[in-house]
Amino acid sequence: MKAQNLEELEALRIKYLSKKGEITSLFSDFRNVPNEQKREIGQLLNELKTAAADRLQEMKEVFEAQKADAEKLDLTRTPDPIPMGTRHPLSLVREEIVDIFSHIGFTVAEGPEVEDDKHVYGMLNFAPEHPARDMQDTFFIEKEVGVQKPTDVLLRSHTSSVQTRVMTSQKPPIRVLCPGRVYRNEAISARAHCFFHQVEGLYIDKDVSFADLRQVLLYFAREMFGADTKIRLRPSYFPFTEPSAEMDISCNICGGTGCSFCKGTGWVEILGCGMVDPNVLESCGIDSKEYTGFAFGMGVERITNLKYRVKDLRLFSENDIRFLQQFESC
Ligand code: DAH
Numbered sequence: 001m002k003a004q005n006l007e008e009l010e011a012l013r014i015k016y017l018s019k020k021g022e023i024t025s026l027f028s029d030f031r032n033v034p035n036e037q038k039r040e041i042g043q044l045l046n047e048l049k050t051a052a053a054d055r056l057q058e059m060k061e062v063f064e065a066q067k068a069d070a071e072k073l074d075l076t077r078t079p080d081p082i083p084m085g086t087r088h089p090l091s092l093v094r095e096e097i098v099d100i101f102s103h104i105g106f107t108v109a110e111g112p113e114v115e116d117d118k119h120v121y122g123m124l125n126f127a128p129e130h131p132a133r134d135m136q137d138t139f140f141i142e143k144e145v146g147v148q149k150p151t152d153v154l155l156r157s158h159t160s161s162v163q164t165r166v167m168t169s170q171k172p173p174i175r176v177l178c179p180g181r182v183y184r185n186e187a188i189s190a191r192a193h194c195f196f197h198q199v200e201g202l203y204i205d206k207d208v209s210f211a212d213l214r215q216v217l218l219y220f221a222r223e224m225f226g227a228d229t230k231i232r233l234r235p236s237y238f239p240f241t242e243p244s245a246e247m248d249i250s251c252n253i254c255g256g257t258g259c260s261f262c263k264g265t266g267w268v269e270i271l272g273c274g275m276v277d278p279n280v281l282e283s284c285g286i287d288s289k290e291y292t293g294f295a296f297g298m299g300v301e302r303i304t305n306l307k308y309r310v311k312d313l314r315l316f317s318e319n320d321i322r323f324l325q326q327f328e329s330c
Contacts, residue, residue, distance in 0.1 A: 006063045013056050023049055086328045090197055090316055093304045094179050097199050100223040101177045104216065106201065109176040111162035113183070114141065117152035120161040123168075123283040124240040132157065139183050139194075155183035159200035160240060160297060163276075166202060167284035172291050173205040179300070190312040197300035202276070204286065204293030210243070210275055213294035217247055217273065224303065225252045232267060241274025241295055252306055268306065271298035 003009040016023045026045055033041045098108055111119075121133055132138065141153040162178035178200040186192040203216070214233065221229045230250040238244045248269050251262035258264040273296035278288035301313055308327075310316070315323050 003059060003063075006060065006067065009056060009059050009063060016052055017049070017056070023052055084328055086324050086326075088316075088324065089304050089308055089310065089327050090300050092327065093307060094197065094199065094300050096224065097220075097298075097300070097303065098177055098179060100220055101201065104219065106175050106177040106203075109162055109166045109178050110180060111156075111159075111165040111178065113156055113181055115154060115156040115161050117154065119164045120154060120156050120158070123164040123280065124160055125277050125279045125283070126239045130239065137184055139185055156180075157184050158182050158297060159198040160295070162200055163202045163240075163280075163295060164284055167204070167281070167286055172286060172293075174293070175203050175205075177201050188314065190314060193301075193313045193317070195317075196313070199298055199300060201296045202293065203295075204276065204281070204291050206291060208275075208292045208294060210294070213273060213275070213296070216294075217271070217296065221247075221249045221270075225249055225306070228255070230256065233273075236272060236274075238272055238274055240277050240280045241272075242277045244272065244274035247271050247273060247296075249306075253309075270302060270306070271296050273297070 003012050013021075015021060018024065023045075026048075030038070030042065030045065098106075117133070120138075121130065126132060138157050139155040140151050141155070143151055143153070159178045159180045159182060162176075162180065166174060166176050166178070180198065180200075181195055182198050183195045186194055188194060201216075203212070214231075217233075218231050221231050228250075229252065232248050233245040234248065236244045236246040246269055248267035250256035251259060251266050251268050253259055253261045254266065256266040258266050262268050273294065276293040276295050281288040281291060281293070301310075301316060304310055304316075
């Protein structure tokens with residue numbers, strides 16, 4: 001038997017050298033040795049005992065040294081140098097947007113990315129034949145792999161679907177911000193991607209007006225892009241808002257004097273907005289005679305592009321460490 005550690009060594013000591021050990025018991029048989037052999041046998045016995053004791057001691061020292069080394073080793077230590085992790089620019093910007101709106105009472109609501117037609121289009125006042133439902137724009141989920149049957153399960157193409165989820169599950173006053181990923185059937189290029197991120201806002205209460213919408217968006221633009229930022233609202237159309245508008249901010253790159261980024265206009269578009277259409281309120285079970293509200297939706301990639309000048313959308317999802325490392329100190 002070969003001892004592997006201090007415990008096994010002690011077992012060996014007991015087996016051979018303890019009071020009833022095998023070597024010790026040889027000494028009790030010593031009296032039976034004939035007198036003329038006592039001297040020689042006695043010497044051999046002593047040599048055996050000393051050799052065993054010495055070997056045990058030697059092994060004990062080796063094991064004790066090993067144990068001390070093992071205790072010095074800190075197995076919880078991480079290997080160094082520890083590289084500094086970085087935050088993804090889209091997460092940084094999303095959090096900044098959420099933070100800005102949280103100061104004026106908006107809380108975060110989330111909804112599913114795999115949605116149904118009703119929540120993404122139907123309840124948002126999209127006509128049944130609206131082109132957004134087209135296979136060109138929306139990813140529909142096939143119920144059976146490879147079988148393209150008409151289906152109403154799809155990947156949400158905008159975060160406005162979370163509006164319908166919130167309105168059907170909460171009572172006004174409602175003041176929510178809905179950040180999330182959305183999907184569109186687009187060919188991937190520097191300017192378009194099949195998935196991107198939006199932040200939706202929704203505010204419903206008694207007597208909410210377009211002036212409230214304008215003031216909230218002005219507050220946001222100044223917090224996000226600086227106190228000198230100007231905004232302008234241009235009439236637009238969305239099925240779920242009436243009236244609808246698109247909002248531009250004064251170009252934060254040239255300060256509004258005109259540059260290649262704003263194509264010389266001094267303005268850049270950042271979001272769509274409007275007063276929630278009464279049809280939408282009603283389809284979500286909210287009395288449109290009692291309540292009014294506004295909504296807005298913005299692309300996180302667009303805001304990130306303006307803040308950090310990221311021109312190629314593909315950089316956001318390629319996980320290229322050289323791109324991501326630039327956000328180390330953020
Ligand atoms: N859902 C729109 C889109 O994806 C963005 C949008 C526009 C959201 C106007 C809104 C809004 O809430 O009021 O293009």
